Amino acid sequence: MQPPPEMASLPVVALDKVEAMRKGIAHLFAVGDTTLDEPHQGFVRYRGRFLSDPADCFDELRAVFEAEGFTPTIREEENGRIAIIALPQLFNPPASDWRINLALFIATVLATLATGSFYNAETADQAFQIWRGWPFSLSIMLILGAHELGHYFAARYHKVAVTLPYFIPLPIISPIGTMGAVIRLKAPIKNKRALFDIGVAGPIAGLVFAVPLLLYGLATSELGPISPEGLLEGNSIFYYFAKFAIFGQFLPNETADVYLNQVAWAGWVGLLVTALNLMPVGQLDGGHIIYSLIGERAKQLFTPVIAILGALTLASFFIDNTFTWGIWVLLLFFFGRAHAEP
Known part of the structure; x- marks a missing residue:
């Protein structure tokens, strides 16, 4: 971990602050040794053992450090010893500009409306009547919005400073009109329990909407003969058996397949986005x-995941002449190495 530039010339911490922090956490953490300027100048390291569950007492511990102008982080060293690292910095992020979130949300609604209107349009006039895309837009925005708000409310529950969701409109280029949405951490996550809860809350909340929307969409979609010009969506295990539950046959078969309406398409996309987000690398939920x-x-796990995606890229290229998985390889290669460390 490299210190931020503004910490590069910090003075050695005053000993009275070091002692005040040690005494303040004595009922929570039994300090075995204290080291100044470790791991960087101006930092303080306390090694020892917790007297209470760190997840339960962290807020109280943090208040002790913040009273002296420090922010605590917990680390397990290679020898298994527990260390509390006091960073000589307080995280008081400014409030986010909600107008940016609102503008991106409106732009994404318009982009998904346009995408939905093009989907299954029978004439050029229908394609440009964007209000016809409301089933897709409403469905996909519910799924993506629930996903990000799951992260948001889990973060608020754990008192982690985060932004409101930033939706990412991407009309024309993206087949779903958006690149999804993100929330940004404005301060370190306090412990692994909070990191787990924040990470898992998004996929669960998204699936709460994606699964029933998919089932409803399938139930209101029509079967038809397979067309060589149609787009064949992929089958996950759940999606495969969902179609069997609705139609009483495994699809696609030699003669027929289901033609997804806008709601079913949004539900299928929701399952795909959730699955991709659960890959166990970097800043993804997984x-x-x-x-x-x-x-x-x-x-x-980074190298095995990249290797599997690379194999999928080659297979899809030789079978279908597509390079979709290659995009994920490139994104994860450059952005999938760093984890959010509590």
Whole structure:
């Protein structure tokens, strides 16, 4: 971990602050040794053992450090010893500009309306009547919005400073009119329990909407003969059996397939987005979840995941002449190495 530039010339911390913090946490953490300027100048490291569950007492512990102008983080060292690292910085992020979130939300609604109107349009006039895309837009925005608000409310529950969701409109280029949505952490996550809860809350909340929307969409979609010009969506195990439950046959078969309406298409996209987000790497939800469970060992999963996606890229290129998985390889190669460390 490299210190931020503004910390590069920090003075050595005053000993009275070091002692005040040690005494303030004595009923929560039994300090075995104290080291100044470790791991960087101006930092303080306390090593020892917790007397209470760190997840239960962290807010009280943090208040002690913040009273002296420090922010605590908990680390498990290679020898298994527990260390509290006091960063000589308080995180008091300014309020976000909600107008940006609102503008992006409106732009994404318009982009998904346009995408929905093009989907299944029978004439050029219908394609440009964007209000016809409301079933798709409403469905996909419910799924994406629930996903991000799941993260948001879990973060608020754990008193982690985060932004409101930033929706990302991407009309024309994206087949769903958007690149999804993100929330941004404005301060470190306090512990692994919070990291797990924040990471898992999004996919669960998204699936609460994606699954019933998919089932309703399938029930209101029509079967028809397979067309060589149609777009064949992929089958997950759940999607495969969902179609069997609705239509009483495995689809596609030799003669027929289901032609997804706008709601079913949004539900299918919701399942895909959730599955991709659960890949156990980097800043994806799956990366947060796996890091909260196994710590630094999670970084060892990066190479196998990239290798599997690389194999999928080659297979899809030779079979269907598509390079979709290659985009994920590139994104994760450059942005999938860093984890959110509590």
